[in-house]
Amino acid sequence: MLKLLGAVFILVASSTAGFRVAKRYADRPRQIRSLLQSLAILETEIVYGSRPLAEVMIHIADREPFPVGKLFRECGTRLRALDGASAYECWRRAIEAIWEQTAMRQPEWEILLHFGQTLGVSDRQDQLQHIRMAMAHLKAEEQHARDDQARYEKMCKSLGILGGALLVILMY
Structure with missing residues (x-):
């Protein structure tokens, strides 16, 4: 009976690990889409x-789900609290504060940091050009993320279950 309980625990643990990895593949395109929506709102503002x-950052944060909403809230809060800090510095600190909570990867990090360097330092036309450029790069990354999701999500789930089953078979 104890062996059966141990086997169930191993199977549940490995399956959970596989499903968590698969969830990150599913969350990445969703979070990039949320970023695209946020940048569209920023463009309109x-x-x-x-x-x-x-205020614009806080407004965007109220409309977007976690973790993208948290990114904009962090930035807005930092812009309000840190008098004298540049918009880029607040944006960079906000990204660093929430990055571990996202499913995004290095390309999105670089796009967001590059976008932040131009945030609030030029006229409207230049700002719009930089927002559109960031959106174009994010759309390309979203497509890559969708491809990865289609390729790896189901595989991770299966590997979690099958890996656990293999462990149970090898142990008993």
């Missing part, structure tokens, strides 16, 4: 709005 950047 720059063209038609006249609110300060901190």
